[in-house]
Amino acid sequence: MTPLLQVDALKIGFGTAPAVVEDVSFDVMPGETLALVGESGSGKTLTCRSVLRILPEAAQLRSGSIRFDGTNGPQDLFNLSERAMRKIRGDRISMIFQEPMRSLSPLHRLGNQVAEVLRLHRNMNRAQSKKVVLEQFDRVGFVDPERAWRSYPFEMSGGMRQRAMIAMAMVAKPELLIADEPTTALDVTTQAQVLGLINELQRETGMAVILVTHDLGVVANMAQKVVVMNKGRVMESGSAADVLGSPAHGYTQKLFNAAPMIPEVATPARAMEHDDIIMDLRNVTKTFTMRAGGWRKPVTVTACKDVNLQVVRGKTLAVVGESGSGKTTCARVALGAEVPDEGGEVLFYPGDGADPLPVHGMTPMQRTAFQRQAQMVFQDPYSSLSPRMRIGATLTEPLDIHGIGTRAERREKAEEMLGWVGLNPEMLKRYPHAFSGGQRQRLSIARALTLDPKLLICDEPTSALDVSVQDQILSLLEDIRDRADLSYLFISHDLAVVARIADEVAVMRAGVIVEQAPPDTLFYNPQHPYTQALIAAQPEPDISRPIDLDLVAKGAGAPTTWPEMFRFDALEAPALRELEPGHLVRCHA
Known part of the structure; x- marks a missing residue:
């Protein structure tokens, strides 16, 4: 042929x-x-x-x-x-x-x-x-x-x-x-x-x-x-x-050795004490009004509803779910980029016995201090990097805004950050278009780390990276978290990545959290049909173990098609219930 x-x-x-x-x-x-x-x-x-x-x-x-x-x-x-x-x-x-x-x-x-x-x-x-x-x-x-x-x-x-x-x-x-x-x-x-x-x-x-x-x-x-x-x-x-x-x-x-996979045997989870919280999302609901076109009435879309999440200091909370499930909206609300609907609030705990700060009710001075302590790695590195700024200016700009260091010290910090994410300091003179997609994502991570934040919100930070660089970035994030007591709100659709880095996992679907538990519980005893579909859909580098599309379709279908115990529509969802200690599932009693 x-x-x-x-x-x-x-x-x-x-x-x-x-x-x-x-x-x-x-x-x-x-x-x-x-x-x-x-x-x-x-x-x-x-x-x-x-x-x-x-x-x-x-x-x-x-x-x-x-x-x-x-x-x-x-x-x-x-x-x-x-x-x-x-x-x-x-x-x-x-x-x-x-x-x-x-x-x-x-x-x-x-x-x-x-x-x-x-x-x-x-x-x-x-x-x-x-x-x-x-x-x-x-x-x-x-x-x-x-x-x-x-x-x-x-x-x-x-x-x-x-x-x-x-x-x-x-x-x-x-x-x-x-x-x-x-x-x-x-x-x-x-x-x-x-x-x-x-x-x-x-x-x-x-x-x-x-x-x-x-x-x-x-x-x-x-x-x-x-x-x-x-x-x-x-x-x-x-x-x-x-x-x-x-x-x-x-x-x-080398590529095979770096590929992330869900471990076949559960690894013991790090102890999770919820008494030292750095960020608390309470009853967060966010609706958007979409233009319908012509003479039709605008359409109201609920991106997330009644979300309650706590990020523990020095730990990683991962939010997993499909595109459009409300993960990124929750992250934007957490950083103050979106205002939650009435009744919801986000509290940030700076530490050292300080009172919690309402993220959506800060003074300008408090806002500046908060932005230095909480940074975000965006999903689309091309859109988040200015095409008109050289990488050196992009990395030193946060330091310049907050008045940190001399010009030489800022450049030295930028070079250090590039080294952390596996790039050459000579790249500081280039523009974003001169980098591949994976390299631009590394630059976004480097920029977020320049201010030495205490809370990092990562919106799909490794989705554009090849497996060897992904392994390097995850090792870096783990090392920084443990060494600097950094806290992560980690958004991802890659369960293998989440299984490696998370201390607790919340699964979102249709704007609500449907299951929440530590990884050693969630991945080896999933109760919700959508969580089961996520695990079944995780591809493995083994041609003898193909994805079970029937199981995926069953759990990834509309919430109205799930088994009766878990079924709900957009307006009436059952409550999150604790089926076992630390394991919450949205289901009917």
Whole structure:
């Protein structure tokens, strides 16, 4: 059988510098999934973008060839005219980009952006394209496809934007789908459903997939072939069974050793005494009013309801749940970026016998002191780093605002922070666009640590990182927590990460906490169907243990479909009940 795509001896460079992609070759057969695996900055994304000829302007295709043998016969993609390439992009070859906020237009509604693909390549009218897009939105996990159609990207969470990006790439049913970290911003249940959707489309249409990822569990569930890259070169390639079953190269073995997994045996939890609290969220409810468009009435959305959480000093409270469950809203309320509805409050305890401070009722002086002690690592590093500021200015700006140190001392602190997150101090002169997605996330973490805070709110801090850097960052966060008595409110959809770092875990679904317990209880004795689905959806780097999609669908469905003991609708949820000491479950008596 003739390969659908042939990449031969590809070489890419910038200016007069040595090549950043060197002698990369691989074939993709029709209906096959090939995984490109490697650390951030290894050249995976550049290799894939060269297929669609959407490389950065300064990039040079120095040598090599890429041939695409689709329905129109074999074509040399490097020598096609730009007009011919436009007919291929988005139609015969589609790409899911890693950063949806950067790839989606902020000025157009999501529905119109996705429907544009069908109007350009399938000549569909507005009514026809809307019907197809709404079906696709439903398949990628939007609870309310009509609302998603009307929404702008900035009105959606990071995971929701990624779902729209996936729908845009798949709506035209391409012959080849290039998926660049397609599930990093998604919770594990949605990830499992999206991976199942890609597999389903492959069976229906014979679509081939190039999967760029650092998640070996995703590779084990999706790929037939694996290509491992490091520093722009291929380290190892072969069938998924051979590479995952017995990795031969030392670099591949390193990736496996760094991959986080839920331990098979429960580890004893650190003692949790709730008498020394640093932050207390009490009865926090937050509603938003969304524009409905036209003459329709605005829609009220409850992001979170009656949330009660306590962050213990020197400990880590993890909040786990799917995209749109209210996790990030709780974090923003905790930092004072959002005001809770009437009846809710957030108290911050500075320590040393000081009285608690109401986060939403502070004086300007108290606010400044609070902002120095409480920092946040945001989910989207590209949006949170100013594209007009060099990294040196970005890292020293918090110190400058709070009047800490001399200019030389601030720069020294910035260099120290870069070293902590595994980056070179020489990078201080660069702008954010010169870094990969994983490197930008490391920079965000470094900036949050420059003020030596006491409370760090981490919103998906490792979602964009490859496994080896993720392991490094988690070790760093653990070391800082223990050495500096730092406290974490840790938001994540990766249960393996949570199992490693958390002292207590709260599971959120549909804006409410459905289960809360220490990790050694929650992961090995889950009671709620949604918690069970989260655990079942966690991919493992073992091709003999695929994700159980039926179990995932059962727990990840609407709350009205759960077993009667746990069932509730948006307005009437049962209370959190203590089934055993320290183990709270939202269920009917």
